Amino acid sequence: xxxxxDTRFAELKKQGRSAFVTYVMAGDPDPATSLEIVKALPxxxxxxxxxGIPFTDPMADGPSIQAAGLRALKVGMTLKKTxxxxxxxxxxxxxxxxxxxxxxxxxxxxGVDKFLADAKAAGVDGLIIVDLPPEEDDELCIPALKxxxxxxxxxTPTTDDKRLxxxxxNTSGFxxxxxxxxxxxxxxxxxxxxxxxxxxxxxxxKLPICVGFGIRxxxxxxxxxxxADGSVVGTAxxxxxxxxxxxxxxxxxxxxxxxxxxxxxxARGVKGAKQAAE
Amino acid sequence: MTIAxxxxxxSGPDERGHFGIFGGRFVAETLMPLILDLEKAYTAAxxxxxxxxxxxxxxxxxxxxPSPLYFAERLTEHLxxxxxxxxxxxxxxxxxxxxxxxxxxxxxxxxxxxxxxIAETGAGQHGVATATLCARFGLECVVYMGAVDVERxxxxxxxMEMLGAKVFPVQSGTRTLKDxxxxxxxxxxxxxxxxxxxIGTVAGPHPYPTLVRDFQSIIGVETKTQMQEVEGRLPxxxxxxxxxxxxxxxxxxxxxxxxxxEIFGVEAAGHGLTQLHAASIAGGRPGVLHGNRxxxxxxxxxxxxxxHSISAGLDYPGIGxxxxxxxEVGRVxxxxxxxxxxxxxxxxxxxxxxxxxxLEPAHAxxxxxELAPQRPKDHLMVVNLxxxxxxxxxxxxxxxxxxxx
Numbered sequence: 001x002x003x004x005x006d007t008r009f010a011e012l013k014k015q016g017r018s019a020f021v022t023y024v025m026a027g028d029p030d031p032a033t034s035l036e037i038v039k040a041l042p043x044x045x046x047x048x049x050x051x052g053i054p055f056t057d058p059m060a061d062g063p064s065i066q067a068a069g070l071r072a073l074k075v076g077m078t079l080k081k082t083x084x085x086x087x088x089x090x091x092x093x094x095x096x097x098x099x100x101x102x103x104x105x106x107x108x109x110x111g112v113d114k115f116l117a118d119a120k121a122a123g124v125d126g127l128i129i130v131d132l133p134p135e136e137d138d139e140l141c142i143p144a145l146k147x148x149x150x151x152x153x154x155x156t157p158t159t160d161d162k163r164l165x166x167x168x169x170n171t172s173g174f175x176x177x178x179x180x181x182x183x184x185x186x187x188x189x190x191x192x193x194x195x196x197x198x199x200x201x202x203x204x205x206k207l208p209i210c211v212g213f214g215i216r217x218x219x220x221x222x223x224x225x226x227x228a229d230g231s232v233v234g235t236a237x238x239x240x241x242x243x244x245x246x247x248x249x250x251x252x253x254x255x256x257x258x259x260x261x262x263x264x265x266x267a268r269g270v271k272g273a274k275q276a277a278e
Numbered sequence: 279m280t281i282a283x284x285x286x287x288x289s290g291p292d293e294r295g296h297f298g299i300f301g302g303r304f305v306a307e308t309l310m311p312l313i314l315d316l317e318k319a320y321t322a323a324x325x326x327x328x329x330x331x332x333x334x335x336x337x338x339x340x341x342x343x344p345s346p347l348y349f350a351e352r353l354t355e356h357l358x359x360x361x362x363x364x365x366x367x368x369x370x371x372x373x374x375x376x377x378x379x380x381x382x383x384x385x386x387x388x389x390x391x392x393x394x395x396i397a398e399t400g401a402g403q404h405g406v407a408t409a410t411l412c413a414r415f416g417l418e419c420v421v422y423m424g425a426v427d428v429e430r431x432x433x434x435x436x437x438m439e440m441l442g443a444k445v446f447p448v449q450s451g452t453r454t455l456k457d458x459x460x461x462x463x464x465x466x467x468x469x470x471x472x473x474x475x476x477i478g479t480v481a482g483p484h485p486y487p488t489l490v491r492d493f494q495s496i497i498g499v500e501t502k503t504q505m506q507e508v509e510g511r512l513p514x515x516x517x518x519x520x521x522x523x524x525x526x527x528x529x530x531x532x533x534x535x536x537x538x539x540e541i542f543g544v545e546a547a548g549h550g551l552t553q554l555h556a557a558s559i560a561g562g563r564p565g566v567l568h569g570n571r572x573x574x575x576x577x578x579x580x581x582x583x584x585x586h587s588i589s590a591g592l593d594y595p596g597i598g599x600x601x602x603x604x605x606e607v608g609r610v611x612x613x614x615x616x617x618x619x620x621x622x623x624x625x626x627x628x629x630x631x632x633x634x635x636x637l638e639p640a641h642a643x644x645x646x647x648e649l650a651p652q653r654p655k656d657h658l659m660v661v662n663l664x665x666x667x668x669x670x671x672x673x674x675x676x677x678x679x680x681x682x683x
Contacts, residue, residue: 056582057456057567059463060306066450078579104304105566109580131304131566135294156308158470163311181308182468 003125003150004097005173008047009208009229018225020045020270021210022263023101023234025052025068026085027077028241033251034072037241038089040260042096045267048210050128050232053082053102060130062185064235067242071249079106079115083122090123099152099173101128104140112140116147126150126173134166141170150174155201157181164204174208174230175201182213185235189214195227218269225273233266287534287609290600295484295570298606300599303483305569308467313569317485319390324492329385336381340414341371343378343496347504347660352630353646360515360653362646364633364663365501365529374636374665375497375525376407376478382493383476384411392474394418398462400427400455400521401591401638402434403665404478409443419443422461424454427590433669452584455521455594459568479522480598483569487598494528501660502532509658515540517649518662519641520612521556521592523601525664534609543601544645546587547614554586557614558597559605572599588617588677589637591665615644623647624667624674636665637674 012019022041027034041049054072058065086098100119107115107129119127127144134141134153141151150173158181159167168175177197179189189211198209211224212232224231237259244258245251290297303313323329337343346366354362367375380397387395395417399405405421412419421438425447428435438445451457459482466475480487480494498516505513516533518526520543533539548555555561558573565574567582575583575595585595604610615623623643628634635643642661650659667674 054581056451057460059460059568060308060467062464063450070451073581080579103566105574105576105582106580108566108571109576109578130306131569133303133305133307133310135303135310154307156306158308158311160311167307178308181470183464186468 001148003173004095005048005125005150008097009174012047018228018270018273019047019210019230020221020267021048021050021212021230021232022046022237023050023052023232024237024241024259025054025065025072026082027054027072027075028068028238029071029245029249029251029255030075031077031081031085033255035085035088036256037259038085039092040256041263042093044260044263046263048097048099048230050099050101050234051082051086053079053100053106055103055106058103060183062183062235064185064238064242068238079110083118086122086124097125098123099126099128100124102130104129104131107140112143116144116149120147120149124149126152128152128154128176130154134169137170145170145172152176154178157197161200164201168205171207174210175205176232177201177209177211177228178213179211180214184213187214188216188220189224191223191227194224198228218265221266222269222273225270231270237262283607287604287607288531290603291484291488297600297603299564300572300602301484301487301570303569304566304571305483306467308470312470313483313485315390319386320485320489323386323389333382333385337496341377341381342369344500344504345369347501347508350631353627356630357647357650359651359655360649360657360659361655362650363505363513363658363660365497365660367497367525367662367664368635368666372407372410373668374403374407375494375528376404377410378496378528379478379490379493379524380404380407380411380476382489383474384415384417387417387474387476388415390474392472394420394469394473395476396420396422396462396465396473397476397478398422398455398458399478400458400593401589401636402427402431402438402669403591405443405445406434406437408476409438409441412443413441420465421445422448422458422465424448424452424458426453427455430673431590431669432672454585455590456582479524480527480600481522481568481570481572481596487570487600490524491527491531491600494524495531497525497528497662498530498532501529505658505660512536512539513658513660514538515542515649515657515659517542517544517642517646517659519544519592519638519664520597520601521546521594521638522596523598525662527598527600529660529662530610541610542645542649543610543612544641545612545614546589546592546641547616548586550616551614554584555614556585556587556592556594558595559602559612560614562595564602567596570599572602573597573605588620589641591636591638592641613645615641619644621674621677633663634667634671635663636667637670639664
């Protein structure tokens with residue numbers, strides 16, 4: 001099984017570059033604007049898109065992404081509409097890998113088998129589900145792999161060498177290294193510490209390793225890009241989006257550009273990186 | 279329901295923390311190594327006689343156990359049916375059953391070398407118990423409490439602060455217990471190395487539902503012995519209120535394999551089951567939140583809905599996973615009581631027995647008012663009086679004066 005994620009990393013490897021991965025929340029601040037934002041991301045230099053599934057109780061997210069989810073829910077965003085958004089995005093873009101990121105309950109309630117079929121049909125390439133550790137692989141991970149989707153696991157600073165093989169066992173696409181013990185948008189990641197962690201994980205897997213949590217600026221993204229196969233920025237983009245909204249939290253003429261401009265600046269940072277150590 | 283009856287209702291969970299389809303370990307990877315460590319530490323502690331001996335010492339001399347099993351003579355006469363006994367958990371140090379569990383977890387935290395304790399709290403009873411034991415053992419204590427609950431349970435906030443705890447009013451989401459739990463989990467994920475998360479109820483990722491149950495089971499164990507002493511036999515029925523369900527599980531669990539004992543859990547029906555309420559079994563369905571699969575209140579998209587109860591301690595859109603399983607296998611009957619029924623019970627018990635109950639067990643008393651008259655006079659009914667009502671006096675006083683509602 002080769003997904004768009006595998007293809008993209010193979011291309012980047014040939015070019016000797018690290019991937020730039022962006023995260024935005026589906027339906028934030030409204031479904032139509034959200035689609036425009038997602039469409040704008042690849043044009044601004046995003047190489048992989050993570051699309052958040054809104055959830056009322058995002059336990060691993062900081063205030064920015066919590067608020068983004070609530071904005072989306074307030075205008076009626078659902079998992080079904082999130083899949084519609086992906087389908088609409090795929091009409092113009094059949095190359096950019098798209099990964100859904102969120103929590104298990106909306107998928108469980110949608111129905112795992114139906115969700116996997118609909119997600120695959122919509123053009124989703126992979127899933128990052130925060131509250132499904134390897135101990136719960138039977139729930140979604142194994143069925144997702146069978147359905148031809150990548151299941152991308154989070155490895156964290158608390159995942160020691162003894163535990164890594166279990167975490168990596170059914171992981172595909174890439175490994176998402178959470179650079180800090182904490183929630184999204186919290187402390188900044190130290191590139192040297194991250195470099196050591198990436199090297200440690202590389203001893204256990206051939207999969208690309210992307211690093212996220214705590215990367216906000218082009219400089220930080222560049223520093224991480226020199227140590228890893230990809231860097232993920234989420235909260236900073238969500239904050240740029242929020243700052244463009246009007247007093248009632250609605251999109252303005254600036255909203256799509258605000259996200260696209262920051263994406264472009266971050267992408268330039270990543271592209272300026274020296275080749276990541278192999 | 280076509281679920282096969284198990285040989286024992288007391289053998290769960292399995293090694294992965296499942297009670298039937300319920301329970302499990304639905305947490306972020308950052309926390310997974312921590313809950314595996316906790317499981318290991320708990321298994322070792324359970325096998326260590328010194329751990330139990332130390333616990334027993336504190337339970338007797340610090341908590342004040344055993345708590346009495348009291349024959350509520352005037353309530354019995356008034357209702358004119360079953361003979362009603364109150365298990366007086368409100369007489370424990372700190373005023374509720376919560377201290378039984380907190381003592382156990384703090385002992386575990388000490389064994390694990392953790393110096394910083396975090397907790398979520400709804401009514402503040404779990405927060406007060408945690409703050410109390412942290413003061414006793416010189417540990418740092420941080421309590422997350424929904425901003426709405428901080429407002430309606432002021433006496434407990436003041437108590438926690440006097441005991442040296444830091445209370446964080448949680449402003450996210452619905453600003454009640456579920457959001458306090460989210461915030462506590464966010465703290466834990468950030469402070470993994472020195473922090474022990476002291477969960478207040480039989481919910482959360484495995485092993486929490488099991489270890490909280492085990493620490494609370496002293497309620498049922500004592501009840502069994504005490505009833506044998508006064509009546510020479512088992513009780514005929516048990517009644518307890520349920521938010522997450524720790525006081526109920528503590529009373530029920532030792533009796534689950536005694537088929538003659540009818541068991542009733544009482545959820546909070548708030549304004550009524552067709553309106554805003556907190557009755558997860560009556561009005562919810564299985565979903566995944568806060569580390570476990572269990573009955574939850576949610577919409578068609580799997581978004582968690584706001585719960586409502588007059589009682590902050592029951593104001594939670596979920597329930598412990600073992601309760602969900604006991605419901606599905608039919609061993610426990612889950613009923614519900616509205617805000618108004620609980621208020622009426624609160625007043626009745628105060629006037630007839632001179633015991634002001636917390637609003638939480640007032641829900642259990644409310645169903646006793648229905649169940650007891652339907653039972654014969656030799657029927658022995660035990661109700662868990664899980665907490666005292668001091669914390670609710672200002673709120674109930676205002677409601678009765680018609681100032682707020």
